[in-house]
Amino acid sequence: MSPSQPPGLSCPAQQTPKLDCLALGCCLPWVTAVPGGESCPLVPEHWTYPPFEAVKDSQGNIYARGAQDMKCVSIQYLEAIRRLKAEGKCFARTIHLTFVPDEEVGGHKGMEMFVQRPEFKALNVGFALDEGLASPSDTFSVFYGEKSPWWIKVKCVGSPGHGSRFISNTAAEKMHKVITSFLAFRESEKQRLRSDTGLTLGDVTSLNLTMLEGGVSFNVVPSEMAVGFDVRIPPTVDLKVGAMLAWPGPGGERARGCPTHTPLHITSTEESDPWWKAFSGVCRDMKLPLKLEIFPAATDSRYIRAAGHPAVGFSPMNRTPVLLHDHNEFLNEQVFLRGIDIYARLLPALASVPALPAEG
Template identity: 65%
Template sequence: MLPDKDGPSAGGGGCQDGLGGGEHPSVTLFREYLRLRTVHPEPDYDAALRFLDRMAQELELPMKKVEVCPGRVVAIITWTGTNPALKSILLNSHTDVVPVFQESWKYDAFSAVKDSEGNIYGRGTQDMKSVTIQYIEAIRRLKSGGRRFARTVHLMFVPDEEVGGHKGMETFVKHPEFKALNIGFALDEGLANPGESFTVFYGERCPWWITIRCPGSPGHGSRFVENTAAEKLRRIIDSFLDFREKEKHRLNTSECLTLGDVTTVNMTMVKGGVAYNVIPAEMDVSFDMRIPPTVNLKAFEEQIQRWCSQAGEGITYQFAQKHDNQDVTCTEDSDPWWRTFSTTCKALNMSLQKEIFPAATDSRFIRAVGLPAIGFSPMNRTPILLHDHNEFLNEQVFLRGIQVYQELVPALANVPALPGEA
């Protein structure tokens, strides 16, 4: 336990479920939330909304629900500041989690088992149900202590982040209700850090999902047919995977680069053919590419076009996903939001490690509408296990995260009026 902050007398929600004995009530609440099966392909969003309704009632704060797409609801709990004309602080989290392969887990992925070392196992422990509860519990403690802040604080809970956010944040940022939140600065999810530092993400790579279609001459499987789809396909695969090796080599031979600084390319699907003895008239190959903000996207696509033209005639490509926003959030000390965030962390003896997020989160949609957003999950001394088997988080790391937000929220919500604000 953390002295004076996370002891048994500290405020926290949720009832003891009998599984944790005398465990901290914030941990009990976390485990309760983990048991909600908000897992794709059919997340139980209704259960999550009922849970959040209860949290809003316990916090004595209003919650608004906005259905952005059929069956997809964004929930927003709002703590109005003393000067609501100022830009607000957004604490964003998503309610959905990715599927599990239960046979590869040591415990039921939705039972939230806590072992003798205090490690809590469950899908969403890191990504990102822990952060959701940390937000809620930090607000609970601040509110119970009679604290008030100049800026309004919104806790937002969005669906479908794990399937691209198209029916969640991507749509909601264009909604009038989002604009009405008057956001000035946002916090969203990050990643665990196995070391002592805490990783902070100020930008993201652009996800490009592409399918290359290779037409060719069909024929009988017993002949040397010229200009086949498979020959073109092989050249395409070689071009993409040769580039992959170069980027992998750059990452592995530089001490300055992290995964978010290079372009990853992975071949994910191959399609084509109808029978063993029939040379197909067409074959497709698909790639998942993640491109850092430092790459010229126009030049990169021109490179793809050259690979296609060099592989043979008639080759075409189509994007299933193509994000081109490369905005990053300022992390210079001259920026009041970053200065407040970083100095607060420093006061907590937290060492920050700034990176480009290697995958994709809802932060990219927030940045795309011109708002600063930081990806941050206060989890150090923790292996990175999002989307992995046996995802877990230690209860002491979880409790420490509540304390971190107890300091960050007041600091950010009391940033003095900036130029252009009332």
């Protein structure tokens, strides 16, 4: 199979490739599962084992980049589908696996574009499964919404001059005010999370200074400096927070990169909802304790929800430390194999949801 011509999609080699796999279905709107199509960079010298050799230690832990994000779930989907096909199963709804790139850097050339394409509309999606996170406890995390990523760059313009003088109204002084304001908000959100045991990271706005730009020489006071912030705003938070963070500060600072509108898209977890009833019913039958959360970062499911389709983020990895993007990322083989069993039950349940009133 050529990656430049995946089945069912028109995707010239110069474009970002997408792969769609079809299995086991009929004519009702389909169930789609969205495993990631990429992994993050790494520093090999910080790993105990070679990060691309999938070494299994004496405890059954498999060390590899992507062991938690997202090679694990991709393989689990495929193995569950293989098992169901071998058993000759067929359901009311078709199951699609869509391997879409670019998620790690925002999904703008991947899922964001794909949901606008006629090929996506032709999938006739009814419900989507996307990635979740590992859980160190016995519970399994299920994400019914996620934060909006706001990447803000503030440019400060001031008076230049020689480094030996006390220049007034400098870009650095203005930047200091901006940074102080942003980090004060960051500290308030951090303390709110610490003081309320009922909150998770997905319930508060996270903010980090991630970029600093400016200067050409040690002895020259720069006329321009810039600072970048990574802000993640939960769908449950008043969007006025975003307006506050994006203000054009005193003295000519200019912010860019902050969206003007972030719609609220949350998937129903009410037992009256047919999709959630099917999902949670399997978990009850398999005695899988669930913890409902807002995803603390961003995944491709936000684009699927924005397109009007319910989506849940779920990775069957409990009793596992969260190590995605970290050194020594691993997944225990028993947790991995159990995940296949879980998907082999979840996918049929979702693909067997009867026709909904809106589906005619």
